[in-house]
Amino acid sequence: MKRVLVTGGAGFIGGHLVKRLLLDGFGVVVLDDLSTGQLSKIPSKATFVQGSVLDRELVDATIANVDACIHLAAIASVLRCNGELVSSHQVNTTGFLRVVEAISRVNRDVQLLYASSAAVYGANESCPLHEELKTDPISPYGVDKMSCELHARAAYEVYGISSFGFRFFNVYGPGQDPSSPYSGVITKFTEMIKRGENLSIFGDGEQTRDFVFVGDIVDCLVAALRQGTTGAKILNVCTGEKVSINELARIITEIFETDPNVEYKAAMAGEVRHSVGDPSRLMAKLGCGASTSLREGLRSFLK
Numbered sequence: 313m314k315r316v317l318v319t320g321g322a323g324f325i326g327g328h329l330v331k332r333l334l335l336d337g338f339g340v341v342v343l344d345d346l347s348t349g350q351l352s353k354i355p356s357k358a359t360f361v362q363g364s365v366l367d368r369e370l371v372d373a374t375i376a377n378v379d380a381c382i383h384l385a386a387i388a389s390v391l392r393c394n395g396e397l398v399s400s401h402q403v404n405t406t407g408f409l410r411v412v413e414a415i416s417r418v419n420r421d422v423q424l425l426y427a428s429s430a431a432v433y434g435a436n437e438s439c440p441l442h443e444e445l446k447t448d449p450i451s452p453y454g455v456d457k458m459s460c461e462l463h464a465r466a467a468y469e470v471y472g473i474s475s476f477g478f479r480f481f482n483v484y485g486p487g488q489d490p491s492s493p494y495s496g497v498i499t500k501f502t503e504m505i506k507r508g509e510n511l512s513i514f515g516d517g518e519q520t521r522d523f524v525f526v527g528d529i530v531d532c533l534v535a536a537l538r539q540g541t542t543g544a545k546i547l548n549v550c551t552g553e554k555v556s557i558n559e560l561a562r563i564i565t566e567i568f569e570t571d572p573n574v575e576y577k578a579a580m581a582g583e584v585r586h587s588v589g590d591p592s593r594l595m596a597k598l599g600c601g602a603s604t605s606l607r608e609g610l611r612s613f614l615k
């Protein structure tokens with residue numbers, strides 16, 4: 313069985329992934345600095361190394377003992393990256409390069425899977441977004457994720473390091489951070505309903521997103537790990553379903569069997585209007601997709 317390093321394994325997606333890898337019999341090492349992650353998310357069967365992906369010696373030593381690395385560690389908040397340009401760039405780009413450099417030095421056969429983001433599409437509002445389309449990131453976070461993809465390509469050309477880069481769309485599921493720009497809206501709606509408040513929606517609520525259940529993200533990562541790859545591949549991880557914020561609010565209120573008033577507030581500046589991905593390449597390459605419907609995914613953990 314493979315030994316897998318999960319950077320950022322104490323975070324939202326990482327916590328779910330680590331549990332699943334252990335259940336499937338993989339040996340798991342987590343490298344996380346606990347800046348946003350929580351120790352409670354790491355099962356005792358995993359080996360935990362507390363530290364930063366920017367620590368060269370630590371990353372080298374950790375990579376030396378694994379067959380694969382799933383790199384999730386990042387400052388995942390777009391807003392935080394807007395406010396902390398250099399430090400977020402260091403974690404999001406230099407941190408990725410540290411991992412690549414360690415693989416290049418220690419063992420080039422280590423399989424590399426890493427989190428990119430739908431943010432690389434940025435201002436490109438083609439519908440649906442597929443991997444051949446022009447990337448046009450408009451946030452520092454999106455630019456850093458784009459540069460990870462470019463470095464992954466260069467790492468293949470220069471060192472022969474193979475990788476899968478996953479453009480996650482809006483991931484949701486149990487344990488997500490309410491301040492997450494991706495799917496924090498789900499936690500916020502839930503909390504407003506539980507407190508008996510009106511639902512606040514920014515803009516007219518007709519902006520659309522592609523919400524992906526975290527269990528599907530984990531399935532895709534595990535499928536890629538088992539399959540292995542050559543080259544530097546990029547895959548959307550999305551459902552292809554376009555859901556408006558109004559529709560999301562309707563589904564959540566149905567689940568809670570309630571009918572709160574909706575209050576529309578001024579639209580948020582710079583918000584992308586539509587973001588829906590094309591999952592065809594994911595299906596073709598991995599034979600799996602993000603198949604959990606939003607209603608089904610939400611029912612599994614809300615209430």
Ligand SMILES: NC(=O)c1ccc[n+]([C@@H]2O[C@H](COP(=O)([O-])OP(=O)(O)OC[C@H]3O[C@@H](n4cnc5c(N)ncnc54)[C@H](O)[C@@H]3O)[C@@H](O)[C@H]2O)c1
Pocket residue numbers: 319320321322323324325326343344345346347348349350363364365366383384385386387388403407427428429430479480481482483484492494495
């Ligand atoms: N959640 C989403 O919808 C979404 C969408 C697109 C892409 N992504 C990407 O997926 C990955 C995981 O996201 P998440 O939602 O689980 O975020 P998260 O903030 O819950 O997890 C990130 C983890 O990385 C750790 N970390 C941060 N800086 C570190 C450093 N210097 N060294 C070691 N560990 C460090 C944090 O402590 C945390 O545990 C990120 O790369 C994110 O950019 C997430």
